[in-house]
Amino acid sequence: xxxxxxxxxxxxxxxxxxxxASGHALVAVAANFAKVAEGLLPAxxxxxxxxxxxxxxxxxxxxxxxxxxxxYDAFLAADQARPALLEAAGLSRKRVTYARGLLALVAAxxxxxxxxxxxDFAHLAIANxxxxxxxxxxxxALTGLGLWERLSPRIVMGQNVGQAYALVASGNAELGLVARxxxxxxxxxxxxxxxxxxxxxxxxxxxxxxxxxxxxxxATEAQPAIRxxxxxxx
Numbered sequence: 001x002x003x004x005x006x007x008x009x010x011x012x013x014x015x016x017x018x019x020x021a022s023g024h025a026l027v028a029v030a031a032n033f034a035k036v037a038e039g040l041l042p043a044x045x046x047x048x049x050x051x052x053x054x055x056x057x058x059x060x061x062x063x064x065x066x067x068x069x070x071x072y073d074a075f076l077a078a079d080q081a082r083p084a085l086l087e088a089a090g091l092s093r094k095r096v097t098y099a100r101g102l103l104a105l106v107a108a109x110x111x112x113x114x115x116x117x118x119x120d121f122a123h124l125a126i127a128n129x130x131x132x133x134x135x136x137x138x139x140x141a142l143t144g145l146g147l148w149e150r151l152s153p154r155i156v157m158g159q160n161v162g163q164a165y166a167l168v169a170s171g172n173a174e175l176g177l178v179a180r181x182x183x184x185x186x187x188x189x190x191x192x193x194x195x196x197x198x199x200x201x202x203x204x205x206x207x208x209x210x211x212x213x214x215x216x217x218x219a220t221e222a223q224p225a226i227r228x229x230x231x232x233x234x
Contacts (some may be wrong), residue, residue: 004162005131006085007128012177012209014089014176015184018049018157023049023050023051023053023210024050024052024053024210025052025053025073025074025102025208025210025211025214026052026055026071026072026073026211027052027053027054027055027057027072027073027074027075027076027150027196027211027214028054028056028057028062028065028066028070028072028075028076029054029056029075029076030056030057030058030059030062030075030076030077030132030133030200031056031057031058031077031078031127031132031160031162032078032101032134032160032161032179032181032182033076033078033099033181033200034054034056034162034163035181035182036181036225036226036229037054037076038054038141038217039225039229040217040218040222040226041054043104043222044214044217045214047217047221048210048213048217050213050214052062052210052211052214055072056157056162057159057160058078058127058128058131058132058160058161058227059077059078059079059131059132059160060082060128060130060131061131061159061160062075062077062203063082063085063086064073064079065093066086066088066091066166066205069087072205073204073205073206073208073211074202074203074204074205074206074208074209074211074212074214074215075202075203075205076098076200076202076218077133077200077201077202077203078101078133078142078161078198078200078202079133079135079198079200080097080199080200081133082201083095083181083201083202083203084201086203086205087203089201090107091131091205092098092203092205093204093205093206093207094203094204094212094215095201095202095203096201096202096215096216096218096219097199097200097202097219097234098154098200098201098215098218098219098226099138099200099221099226099231099234100197100198100199100200100231100232101133101134101137101139101179101180101181101198101199101200101232101234102179102180102181102183102189102190102192102198102230102231102232103134103138103141103177103178103180103189103190103192103194103233104177104178104180104182104183104187104188104189104190104193104204104230105117105175105187105188105190105197106165106168106175106176106177106178106183106184106186106187107168107174107181107186108168108173108175109172109174109187110123110168110169111186111187112137112175112186112187112188113188116174116175117145117147117151117175118147121154121156121158121174121175122154122168122173122174123155123172123173123174123175124154124155124156124166124173124174124175124176124177125155125156125157125158125164125165125167125168125172125173125175125176125177125178126130126138126139126149126155126157126158126176126177126178127158127159127160127161127163127164127178128157128158128159128160129201130208131159131160132159132160132161133162133198134158134164134177134178134179134198135164136195136196137180137190137195137196138178139200139229140194140195141177141190141194141195141226142177144193144194144195145194146212150190156172156173156191161178161182162182162210163202164176164177164184165178165179165183166176173208175198177190179230180221180230181230181231182230184231189211192232202215202219211228
């Protein structure tokens with residue numbers, strides 16, 4: 001038994017991970033895509049008869065869990081960097097791009113516009129740039145607009161983009177730079193030229209056929225639904 005197998009076996013004995021029978025898979029999903037993935041599961045189950053259990057968090061957080069032996073069958077990241085690292089480490093059996101994320105400015109009240117960033121406000125919510133690709137994109141966009149240094153004292157961070165959006169939805173921040181998939185219609189879509197493209201890759205971590213089928217589904221039949229949920233075309 002190698003080190004990774006030993007860690008997985010040890011975690012399975014003590015951690016509350018869902019038990020998986022034939023026809024089931026445990027999939028880690030970046031926070032920005034968690035709600036979309038949940039919405040896609042019923043159609044996937046009807047089409048295949050397979051069951052998928054999702055576990056969400058920031059890409060950095062989930063990546064850390066994977067390399068420390070968490071028994072995920074697949075990992076839907078919000079970037080390509082962590083999947084590439086897993087591939088380089090020999091932990092990926094397959095890798096596909098399933099989404100292109102878009103960044104948007106959302107306001108706690110009214111319609112968000114670029115001009116909001118130059119107005120008087122107390123807090124701007126973003127995801128932690130060290131953990132979440134959307135947080136990094138937010139920092140890149142603000143830097144490109146020449147606003148990062150000036151607005152840094154007003155920035156509040158969530159561990160992932162879901163927490164950043166929650167700060168705005170709860171009124172604890174007047175503005176937020178979040179995934180377009182989280183935002184309502186009244187947003188300012190940040191020009192993609194202001195941040196490095198948010199290409200999101202999925203990696204297959206085990207030989208689980210359910211996880212492999214779900215990854216294939218995301219990259220093919222589910223693409224129209226993914227774009228309708230606020231993502232760009234691949």
